[in-house]
Amino acid sequence: MEYLTVTAAQQCVLESIKSLGTESVGLENSLGRVLAEDIRANRDQPPYDVSAMDGFALRSADVANAPAVLEIVEDIKAGDMPQKTVLAGQCARIMTGAPVPQGADAVIRVEDTQALSDTQVQINVAVKSRNDIRDRGESMKNGEVVLPAGTEITPGAVGMLAMVKRASAEVYRMPRVAILSTGDELEGLNDPFDANKIPDANSYALMAQVQALGITPDLLGIARDEPGHLKEMLQRGLQYDVLLVSGGTSVGVHDYVRPTLEALGVQMKFWRVEMKPGHPMAFGIAPLTWVFGLPGNPVSSMVCFEEFVLPALRRMLGCTRVHRRTLTARLTHDVKHKHSRTEFVRVMLSREAGGYAATSTGAQGSGILASMSVAEGLMVVPATSRGMVAGEQVTVQLLDGAEYQNEAGGEW
Amino acid sequence: MEYLTVTAAQQCVLESIKSLGTESVGLENSLGRVLAEDIRANRDQPPYDVSAMDGFALRSADVANAPAVLEIVEDIKAGDMPQKTVLAGQCARIMTGAPVPQGADAVIRVEDTQALSDTQVQINVAVKSRNDIRDRGESMKNGEVVLPAGTEITPGAVGMLAMVKRASAEVYRMPRVAILSTGDELEGLNDPFDANKIPDANSYALMAQVQALGITPDLLGIARDEPGHLKEMLQRGLQYDVLLVSGGTSVGVHDYVRPTLEALGVQMKFWRVEMKPGHPMAFGIAPLTWVFGLPGNPVSSMVCFEEFVLPALRRMLGCTRVHRRTLTARLTHDVKHKHSRTEFVRVMLSREAGGYAATSTGAQGSGILASMSVAEGLMVVPATSRGMVAGEQVTVQLLDGAEYQNEAGGEW
Numbered sequence: 001m002e003y004l005t006v007t008a009a010q011q012c013v014l015e016s017i018k019s020l021g022t023e024s025v026g027l028e029n030s031l032g033r034v035l036a037e038d039i040r041a042n043r044d045q046p047p048y049d050v051s052a053m054d055g056f057a058l059r060s061a062d063v064a065n066a067p068a069v070l071e072i073v074e075d076i077k078a079g080d081m082p083q084k085t086v087l088a089g090q091c092a093r094i095m096t097g098a099p100v101p102q103g104a105d106a107v108i109r110v111e112d113t114q115a116l117s118d119t120q121v122q123i124n125v126a127v128k129s130r131n132d133i134r135d136r137g138e139s140m141k142n143g144e145v146v147l148p149a150g151t152e153i154t155p156g157a158v159g160m161l162a163m164v165k166r167a168s169a170e171v172y173r174m175p176r177v178a179i180l181s182t183g184d185e186l187e188g189l190n191d192p193f194d195a196n197k198i199p200d201a202n203s204y205a206l207m208a209q210v211q212a213l214g215i216t217p218d219l220l221g222i223a224r225d226e227p228g229h230l231k232e233m234l235q236r237g238l239q240y241d242v243l244l245v246s247g248g249t250s251v252g253v254h255d256y257v258r259p260t261l262e263a264l265g266v267q268m269k270f271w272r273v274e275m276k277p278g279h280p281m282a283f284g285i286a287p288l289t290w291v292f293g294l295p296g297n298p299v300s301s302m303v304c305f306e307e308f309v310l311p312a313l314r315r316m317l318g319c320t321r322v323h324r325r326t327l328t329a330r331l332t333h334d335v336k337h338k339h340s341r342t343e344f345v346r347v348m349l350s351r352e353a354g355g356y357a358a359t360s361t362g363a364q365g366s367g368i369l370a371s372m373s374v375a376e377g378l379m380v381v382p383a384t385s386r387g388m389v390a391g392e393q394v395t396v397q398l399l400d401g402a403e404y405q406n407e408a409g410g411e412w
Numbered sequence: 413m414e415y416l417t418v419t420a421a422q423q424c425v426l427e428s429i430k431s432l433g434t435e436s437v438g439l440e441n442s443l444g445r446v447l448a449e450d451i452r453a454n455r456d457q458p459p460y461d462v463s464a465m466d467g468f469a470l471r472s473a474d475v476a477n478a479p480a481v482l483e484i485v486e487d488i489k490a491g492d493m494p495q496k497t498v499l500a501g502q503c504a505r506i507m508t509g510a511p512v513p514q515g516a517d518a519v520i521r522v523e524d525t526q527a528l529s530d531t532q533v534q535i536n537v538a539v540k541s542r543n544d545i546r547d548r549g550e551s552m553k554n555g556e557v558v559l560p561a562g563t564e565i566t567p568g569a570v571g572m573l574a575m576v577k578r579a580s581a582e583v584y585r586m587p588r589v590a591i592l593s594t595g596d597e598l599e600g601l602n603d604p605f606d607a608n609k610i611p612d613a614n615s616y617a618l619m620a621q622v623q624a625l626g627i628t629p630d631l632l633g634i635a636r637d638e639p640g641h642l643k644e645m646l647q648r649g650l651q652y653d654v655l656l657v658s659g660g661t662s663v664g665v666h667d668y669v670r671p672t673l674e675a676l677g678v679q680m681k682f683w684r685v686e687m688k689p690g691h692p693m694a695f696g697i698a699p700l701t702w703v704f705g706l707p708g709n710p711v712s713s714m715v716c717f718e719e720f721v722l723p724a725l726r727r728m729l730g731c732t733r734v735h736r737r738t739l740t741a742r743l744t745h746d747v748k749h750k751h752s753r754t755e756f757v758r759v760m761l762s763r764e765a766g767g768y769a770a771t772s773t774g775a776q777g778s779g780i781l782a783s784m785s786v787a788e789g790l791m792v793v794p795a796t797s798r799g800m801v802a803g804e805q806v807t808v809q810l811l812d813g814a815e816y817q818n819e820a821g822g823e824w
Contacts, residue, residue: 047607155617159620187577201571203574205574365550380821398815409792
């Protein structure tokens, strides 16, 4: 099989992914999920014309030649229903959100009036009809779709669900994800210290990348370089919707993983991608399971997760926006590029006039996991690039943790 | 008290906030938390010089005039320790990650060799000393700080913690957050339908905004417009680190909330901010509690959360990056601005050559919560603006849900 480009490999993955079934979730667990049903308004909101201000509901014709003195016939609070009709020369004291009484066609805010007595007020300015009145149904109309199926549930959408009294909603179910590391050289988190081994960082970095999408994965542990054990562990993984297998740098495992997966009924779609870090990247499909074979190197594994697993998981969740947000930044230094693979360079970002500057986190050795923990983005060096130069505008994919910055962004 | 600018109000809040105590969390619960201790490497990684490739470890002098035929004296897998010293004319078959044996000073990848027999290999190209050898300690050196205190735990940092075998770490504890809505006009989520009432959306929108920071808040419910009940509910809220009180548009409540808080020992720092939406925004400090008084209107409440509560909660969590990421975008239409308040306009973003375009979500009525559920950002119109015109570069704060986009961002 030929090497695929990153774009072709992403398309291959995404074409084979679909959302899973649906389930009902309570409002308190709905954030980040995707609606599998249209949500409709169950009332007009506001339910009648209401005041947008604390002030007086009046007939605009009465104050056309302001100042004018009006008789106060009623006090209307939010939650009250008006008892009287406002006649010529009359008004009602009204609070924000309270229903506008019959007869009145405008509201004037209290700041533009002057109290004369408990029953008389002077209106100082003229107002147009409908002034400071919020129309019935302005915020939503009974029966209309306020959140269509496919909407990702943001905090605003949670508020909207509450607004239409939905304590639960139908959403796409979350994929069940298993994570498996492979290789005799690996030392588990709770194994005793062995200077000759390499701690299994992959299982946990991948765990956190999955958690960042709101999904709690199961860690299956470490498959040893023994065919029976590997097969047993892979079989366990194939009970999940998604299996992430990382590693295979020690002898034979890389050869074992693929044939063992194939023997277990996994149809491999690709196993090489023209990228750096991360080219031993595989993807296959089993009857129940999407299988991602990730590099053993932690940085490579994390970058491959970003490019292939993250969009796939988001598509399963029902999201339409499946890719990391990208922005354009000014590169602060040269970057060499002599091979024909797409390269992902870990960068820090800084805000500058009109945009961003991107600077490498330093040595890009794929074993240097610390740089992945401080990177704010991955700068993309296209496969066709002959190298990039300081000052060039480059594309940066934002990473987890890059949603926030030090400065407010301006003096407001 | 004068109105504060948004910037002054943000400073007032942040100056009064500090991180809380610390606690230990397991690795599986550490994502998004902030380290309260330096994390140090507990070994050199790699623990010895290792091969960066599958190939042969050899003496570079032996292949200076390649091609050259060498004797294979050993097979070294990752996890094995070499048993032999490589002498002149010899080499060892070596796998990626395996220790480089004594005597060898370079590795050549298998693609540049040709097997002659089980014990003989032809090396086709010359290599420099140290070729394809990863140095001992390249990824980390025993005892060095790999994650300083104050680091926000990203997926990469989780991997790094696993790499140094830390199953738990000391982090700043999470604030305990209470959410209280106020007003007789409100209908609780589980209350029967009443056409004259307004569903309490605020409690849930705020809940989700807090959840998006990884914090699970307690919802105290709705305080009625009755002084005793309000006092009792506020007292409950003052047992928490943070109390978010929203509402007060119905008669008297707005007047009750502040004096009741003051009677309960809350020192109010401000209660008006020159912003739209959201100017009835209050902040106070009690012996145990930071108190935020948010507008009753859901959109206003959410925007005030973004500007004041979010940075405060992130500071409590120990984060240094406390503000929303901002980017610069091209405005696609005119925006009027006649008042002297900072305005936050809900916008959608679209990627275009070299940057972003920002377009209003439509009607900006502060009751229109649906627009908050689809907005990707808040465009900032500074208080001093005389209006903005199509084509102008504007500042946009990204909102939850804006971390992802439809397109990969390029052909790579």
